[in-house]
Amino acid sequence: MASESPRGLVSLTRRERSGWVPGQRELARWASTTLGTRARDAQISVLLVGAARSRSLNHRYRGRDYPTNVLSFPPPPALPAGRPRLLGDLVICPQVLRREARQQHKTERAHWMHLFIHGLLHLLGYDHQRAAEARRMERREVRTLRRLGVANPYRSH
Numbered sequence: 001m002a003s004e005s006p007r008g009l010v011s012l013t014r015r016e017r018s019g020w021v022p023g024q025r026e027l028a029r030w031a032s033t034t035l036g037t038r039a040r041d042a043q044i045s046v047l048l049v050g051a052a053r054s055r056s057l058n059h060r061y062r063g064r065d066y067p068t069n070v071l072s073f074p075p076p077p078a079l080p081a082g083r084p085r086l087l088g089d090l091v092i093c094p095q096v097l098r099r100e101a102r103q104q105h106k107t108e109r110a111h112w113m114h115l116f117i118h119g120l121l122h123l124l125g126y127d128h129q130r131a132a133e134a135r136r137m138e139r140r141e142v143r144t145l146r147r148l149g150v151a152n153p154y155r156s157h
Contacts, residue, residue: 008084011045019098020108021048022116030113034120034144035087043084044120047091054093069096070115072122088123090116106153110145114153117144 010027022030027046032039049057054067061071074088092115101111121137128134142152 008043009039011043012048013046014048019094021094022109022112027116030116030148031120033147034117035124038087038124041084042087044087044123045089046116047089049091049093051093051095054091054096057091067093067096069093069100070119072119074123087120090119090123092116092119104153110150110153113148113150114141114145117141 009031010024012024012027014021031044035042051067054071055065057071058068059065061073062068069092071091072088073091075086097111097115098108100106101108104111106114118137118141121140126133126137126140128137138154142154145151145153
């Protein structure tokens with residue numbers, strides 16, 4: 001497990017209020033474990049939205065007309081270098097996440113952790129468009145989740 005998480009690593013904004021949501025400190029610990037030394041002087045913005053907003057963003061940026069669990073937005077290339085260094089924004093829909101956790105017979109916390117890590121890896125440039133990229137990303141997710149005490153999510157459903 002990671003040691004104390006860097007102060008200010010995760011900025012959390014709640015626009016969706018129902019159900020359990022991890023706190024900023026827990027998200028920062030997950031981010032620190034995922035990012036390792038890249039967490040130093042870094043910041044991630046996390047916005048929690050409802051299904052309607054998730055659907056709108058997913059349609060606008062991915063051309064998919066349905067709500068999704070997590071969207072990752074890297075910072076614009078023209079963003080000046082500075083401290084803290086913005087790694088990007090994650091938009092998470094807890095409503096979709098909860099439904100998926102139930103369908104996949106997972107705890108909400110484990111699914112939250114998995115999707116948060118998945119989104120962070122997208123901000124680092126990981127992708128799953130090709131089979132080799134998907135395997136690389138999944139290995140990193142599984143390794144990080146194991147460090148946090150969570151079983152391989154690809155074997156549990």
